[in-house]
Amino acid sequence: MAEFESIWSDLQGVSFSQGYLDVGGVRTRYLQAGDRDKPALVLLHGSGGHAEAYVRNLAAHAEHFSTWSIDMLGHGYTDKPGHPLEISHYIDHLIAFFDTIGAEQVYLSGESLGGWVASRAAVDHPDRIVRLVLNTAGGSQADPEVMKRIITLSMAAAEDPSWDTVSARIKWLMADKSKDYDDIVASRQRIYRQDGFVAAMSDIMALQDPVIRARNLLGPKEYGAITAPTLVLWTSDDPTADVSEGRRISEMIPGATFVVMPDCGHWPQYEDPERFNQLHIDFLLGR
DSSP: OOOOOOHHHHHTTOOEEEEEEEETTEEEEEEEESOTTSOEEEEEOOTTOOGGGGTTTHHHHHTTSEEEEEOOTTSTTSOOOSSOOOHHHHHHHHHHHHHHTTOSSEEEEEETHHHHHHHHHHHHOGGGEEEEEEESOOSSOOOHHHHHHHHHHHHHHHHSOOHHHHHHHHHHHOSOTTSOOHHHHHHHHHHHTSTTHHHHHHHHGGGGSHHHHHTTOOOHHHHHTOOSOEEEEEETTOSSSOHHHHHHHHHHSTTOEEEEETTOOSOHHHHSHHHHHHHHHHHHTTO
16 A cells, blocks of 8 residues: 655654745735745646645755745745736746845746746846746646646546546646545645635646747747756656656757756655755765
């Protein structure tokens, strides 16, 4: 029998807090671990996701950083602005979050949509980013089949947040489809059952619209403007883009490091936290 995987068991023994901050008028949910006098590390989840994406990474990173995993604008339990969300909206909220926690500079790591936002933040606000990690990051291409799949799975889960629809959305992320990921499914199910979340998910899906996506994509000019030391982390089984796309992104960023994690899908920080934490922390500390 497969061992039950629990978010709470991942957090047992971790000195952390969960709460809300007023970020420029946006009530923003966070998980935080580590001495707040340490350098700030901000972790950004993917499209339709939430702070629990990083529950298996808080303890290890808290030894070195004041570590923040947030529900991004319009996601999780953070306020929903009520309009289609483009990268500039996420950036404005993110920079306001830096200001709210009093972080002049941050270490920034983003997965999927979070990597897209992190990339753009490093382009637009180079003085705020110490080191950058792009984890199976979006924003470099428009694959119609992937975009359609994301919309189909995400809207189905929001419109009918049954166990099966939410589980299908979670399992799509993972390389190992044999596991049930019950606790993550239950957590996301609760989020998707919030009043008004169908409209919120539709706003999140704006970046899967070809016209909207096109004006938000990053290319050689943008990636080439990133000055922060950057790790592009990809996986063997990412469902959104293969290894060659990750390598292509890394080749556009001056001096970037490229690493591939085997046997992982779109959530390597959760699927193989021991390997991820080691790679991630070594890079962030410049080791």
